Amino acid sequence: MSELLKISLPDGSVREMPEGSTPYDVAAAIGPGLAKAAIAARVDGELRDINRPFEGDAELALVTARDEAEALELARHDFAHVLAEAVQALWPGTQITFGPSTDDGFYYDVMAPASREPFGMDDLPAIEEKMREIIKADKPLRREVWSRQQLIDKWAADGETFKAEWAQELPEGEELTVYWSGDDWLDMCRGPHLASTGKLDPQAFKLMRTAGAYWRGDQKNAQLTRIYGTGWLNKKQLNAHLERLEEAGKRDHRKLGQEMDLFHLQQEAHGSVFWHPKGYIIWRELEAYMRRAIDNAGYREVKTPQVMDAKQWEQSGHWGKYRENMFVIPDEVPNTEDEGPLVSEAADWMALKPMNCPAHVLIFKQGLKSYRDLPMRLYENGCCHRNEPHGALHGLMRVRQFTQDDAHIFCREDQLVDEVRNFCQLADRIYKEFGFTYSIKLALRPEMRFGSDEMWDIAENELRDAVAAAGLNTEEYGWEELPGEGAFYAPKLEWHLTDAIGRTWQVGTIQSDRVLPERLDATYIAEDGERHRPVMLHRAIFGSYERFIGILIEHFAGKMPLWLAPVQAVVATIVSDADGYAKEVAEKLKAAGIRVETDLRNEKINYKVREHSHAKVPHLLVVGMREAEEGTVAIRTLGEKQQQFLPLDEAIAMLKANATAPDLAS
RNA sequence: GCCGGCUUAGCUCAGUUGGUAGAGCACCUGAUUUGUAAUCAGGGGGCCACGGGUUCGAAUCCUGUAGCCGGCACCA
Numbered sequence: 001m002s003e004l005l006k007i008s009l010p011d012g013s014v015r016e017m018p019e020g021s022t023p024y025d026v027a028a029a030i031g032p033g034l035a036k037a038a039i040a041a042r043v044d045g046e047l048r049d050i051n052r053p054f055e056g057d058a059e060l061a062l063v064t065a066r067d068e069a070e071a072l073e074l075a076r077h078d079f080a081h082v083l084a085e086a087v088q089a090l091w092p093g094t095q096i097t098f099g100p101s102t103d104d105g106f107y108y109d110v111m112a113p114a115s116r117e118p119f120g121m122d123d124l125p126a127i128e129e130k131m132r133e134i135i136k137a138d139k140p141l142r143r144e145v146w147s148r149q150q151l152i153d154k155w156a157a158d159g160e161t162f163k164a165e166w167a168q169e170l171p172e173g174e175e176l177t178v179y180w181s182g183d184d185w186l187d188m189c190r191g192p193h194l195a196s197t198g199k200l201d202p203q204a205f206k207l208m209r210t211a212g213a214y215w216r217g218d219q220k221n222a223q224l225t226r227i228y229g230t231g232w233l234n235k236k237q238l239n240a241h242l243e244r245l246e247e248a249g250k251r252d253h254r255k256l257g258q259e260m261d262l263f264h265l266q267q268e269a270h271g272s273v274f275w276h277p278k279g280y281i282i283w284r285e286l287e288a289y290m291r292r293a294i295d296n297a298g299y300r301e302v303k304t305p306q307v308m309d310a311k312q313w314e315q316s317g318h319w320g321k322y323r324e325n326m327f328v329i330p331d332e333v334p335n336t337e338d339e340g341p342l343v344s345e346a347a348d349w350m351a352l353k354p355m356n357c358p359a360h361v362l363i364f365k366q367g368l369k370s371y372r373d374l375p376m377r378l379y380e381n382g383c384c385h386r387n388e389p390h391g392a393l394h395g396l397m398r399v400r401q402f403t404q405d406d407a408h409i410f411c412r413e414d415q416l417v418d419e420v421r422n423f424c425q426l427a428d429r430i431y432k433e434f435g436f437t438y439s440i441k442l443a444l445r446p447e448m449r450f451g452s453d454e455m456w457d458i459a460e461n462e463l464r465d466a467v468a469a470a471g472l473n474t475e476e477y478g479w480e481e482l483p484g485e486g487a488f489y490a491p492k493l494e495w496h497l498t499d500a501i502g503r504t505w506q507v508g509t510i511q512s513d514r515v516l517p518e519r520l521d522a523t524y525i526a527e528d529g530e531r532h533r534p535v536m537l538h539r540a541i542f543g544s545y546e547r548f549i550g551i552l553i554e555h556f557a558g559k560m561p562l563w564l565a566p567v568q569a570v571v572a573t574i575v576s577d578a579d580g581y582a583k584e585v586a587e588k589l590k591a592a593g594i595r596v597e598t599d600l601r602n603e604k605i606n607y608k609v610r611e612h613s614h615a616k617v618p619h620l621l622v623v624g625m626r627e628a629e630e631g632t633v634a635i636r637t638l639g640e641k642q643q644q645f646l647p648l649d650e651a652i653a654m655l656k657a658n659a660t661a662p663d664l665a666s
Numbered sequence: 667g668c669c670g671g672c673u674u675a676g677c678u679c680a681g682u683u684g685g686u687a688g689a690g691c692a693c694c695u696g697a698u699u700u701g702u703a704a705u706c707a708g709g710g711g712g713c714c715a716c717g718g719g720u721u722c723g724a725a726u727c728c729u730g731u732a733g734c735c736g737g738c739a740c741c742a
C-alpha cells in the first residue's frame with residue numbers, strides 16, 4: 001500500500017498526493033485553470049518539468065507564464081532544442097553539440113554534414129519553417145534518465161562525435177538525463193523543459209543570423225556553425241524586441257559619429273581614428289575632466305616615449321608574451337643600395353608601446369626613492385598601439401591606436417589595500433557623474449603568466465579584500481570572478497559598461513603587479529635602510545578615450561550632456577534684419593565660454609529648427625526683429641517642445657550654469 | 667586570425683535573365699525675407715572597393731585581395 005506524499009504549497013497549505021504524482025497532478029487537483037496555465041514547477045526550490053513525478057514530500061510552487069523570467073528561460077531552451085531537431089530533420093548527418101538560452105533568445109552550435117557548406121543566412125527561412133512544423137506537431141518533451149555508457153553508445157552510433165566526446169567526460173555517478181521530442185528525436189540535457197513543443201508560440205521566435213563558433217570555445221578545435229535566434233512567449237513580445245533592436249541601431253556610435261561629424265575611420269588606417277573637430281571637443285573636455293580628477297587624487301602627470309628599443313620590451317616581458325600584438329619597427333635605415341636583409345635579433349628592433357607601464361617604471365627608477373615617496377602615482381594620457389586581430393576591431397570600442405587614462409601607483413605592501421579601495425571610490429564617483437551603472441569583475445591568473453602561485457594568491461586576495469572593503473562585491477555591481485582572464489603579470493579588477501545593444505565593454509581596471517617591479521628591478525629604500533620592492537598598481541577609469549567616447553555616444557544616443565556637446569548652442573535668425581543682433585548674441589555667448597555657432601542662412605526657421613535638431617544641438621537660440629528690439633532670445637532646447645523667452649543676460653547665465661562639468665558644479 | 671554576409675554619388679539606397687548607371691537627401695547657382703522639424707527652380711557629381719578571369723559585351727558570372735557588419739577566438 002503506497003503512502004501519500006505531502007506537498008506543501010506557497011500559501012502554506014499541504015496537499016496529499018499519491019506516490020508517482022506530478023506537479024501537473026497537483027495543479028489539476030487545484031483547478032482546471034491552473035492545470036492549463038502551469039508550465040513548470042519549482043520543487044524544493046529547483047525548477048523542474050511539470051510532468052516529472054515527485055520523489056518524496058516536497059515544497060511546490062507552480063510556474064506559469066506570469067513568472068516571466070522562468071517562462072522565457074524555459075521557452076528559449078525549448079526553442080534551441082526545436083532548432084537542433086529542425087536542422088537534423090532538414091539535413092540528416094548534421095551533428096549537434098550545445099544550445100543554451102541567451103539574454104534575448106537562444107542558439108545552437110551545429111556541424112553541417114561534410115557534403116555541404118556551413119549553414120548560412122539563406123538556410124534560415126527553411127529552418128524556421130521546419131521549427132514551426134515541429135512546434136505545431138505538439139511533440140511531448142519527455143525526460144528520461146540514462147547511464148553515461150548509454151549516452152556514449154548512442155552518440156557514437158549516430159556519428160555524433162562531439163556529443164560522444166562530451167559524454168565521455170561526464171561524471172560517473174551523476175544522474176544523466178535526455179529529453180525526447182516525441183519518440184523520434186532526443187538530446188542530452190539537464191532540463192527542465194516545457195511539457196511539449198506545442199507550448200511554444202510558433203510566431204514568437206525568429207532566427208537572426210549564423211556565426212562561426214569554436215567547439216568548446218577553443219580556437220584549436222573545429223569551427224561549428226552557431227545559429228542564433230531570438231525567442232519570446234508571444235508575437236507581441238517578439239515584435240517589441242525587434243523594435244528595440246531597431247532603436248538600438250540608431251544609437252550606434254559608428255552611425256552617430258558619422259551623422260554628427262565626430263570622427264571617421266578609413267581603410268588606409270584601419271583601427272585608428274580620425275577625430276574631426278567636433279569629436280575632438282568631447283575628447284578635450286574628457287581630458288580636462290580627468291586631469292582635474294587625478295590632480296585632486298594625488299597623481300602627477302607624465303609623458304613617455306612612443307617607441308622603445310626591443311631590449312626594453314624583452315626585459316619587461318612584453319617581447320616574450322605580447323609580441324604578436326606589438327607593432328615592431330626596424331631600428332635602422334634600410335640600405336637602399338643593396339637592400340640587405342634586416343637582422344632579426346631583438347637588439348635591432350624597436351617597438352611602439354602597447355602599454356605605458358614599463359616607461360612609468362623607468363621614471364620611478366630615476367634617482368633613489370625613499371619609502372617617504374610612496375605611494376607614488378604617475379598618470380599619463382598614454383597613446384598605445386596594439387596590433388589586434390582584425391576580426392576584433394569595432395568602431396571606437398576596439399581599435400589599434402588608443403589613448404589610455406593610465407596611471408601606475410608604486411606603493412608599499414601595507415598601502416596597497418587602501419590604494420585599491422580609494423581607486424574603487426574614485427572610479428565609482430566618476431562613472432556616476434556620467435550617469436553610468438557598471439558591473440565589476442575580478443579576472444584571475446591566466447595560464448600564460450609570470451610569478452609564483454604564492455604571489456598570485458596574495459595578489460588575488462588583496463584585490464578581493466579591497467573590493468569587499470569598498471562594498472562592491474555584490475550582485476548589484478554584477479560581482480563575478482573570471483578564472484584565467486587576468487593579465488600575464490597580474491590579476492585584474494575590471495569595470496564594465498554596456499553599449500546600445502547590451503554588449504559589455506571593459507573600461508576601468510586596477511591590477512596589482514609584483515612581476516614588473518621585479519623584472520625591471522624597481523626598488524625603494526625602506527625605514528630599515530634596505531632596498532625593497534614596491535608593488536605596482538596599474539589602473540585606468542575611462543580605459544581608453546576612444547572606447548569611453550563610444551560608450552558615451554551610445555548611452556546618450558548622441559544627445560551629449562551640455563558640458564560635452566561639441567556645439568552647445570546655435571543662434572538662428574528668422575530674417576536677415578536680425579543678423580547683426582544674432583552676431584552680437586553669439587559674441588556674448590562665446591565670451592561666456594559657450595561653444596556657439598550662428599545660422600544666418602536665408603532659410604525658413606522651420607528648416608533651421610529641423611536641421612539643428614537632427615544635429616542634436618542642445619540649445620537653439622532663435623532671434624528675429626522682436627528679440628533684437630527687446631534684447632531677448634527664444635530658446636528651444638533639444639527634446640522639449642516649449643520654448644523659453646529670456647533676456648539675453650539671463651539666457652547666458654542659464655547656459656553657462658548648465659554647461660558646467662559635473663565635478664565643477666556646486 | 668576563423669565562419670557567414672556585405673562593399674554602387676558626400677549620405678541612405680534602387681539597379682530584372684550579363685547589353686554600357688538611377689532616386690531622395692546633401693552640394694553649387696538663381697529666385698524667395700520666411701516666427702519653431704523639409705520654399706521653389708535649375709545644375710554639377712560615379713575606376714559600381716581593388717586585382718585577375720569568362721564573354722562580342724561584366725556593377726551583374728567565376729576567382730584572389732582589402733575593408734566593413736554579426737558572431738567566435740583574442741582584448742581597453
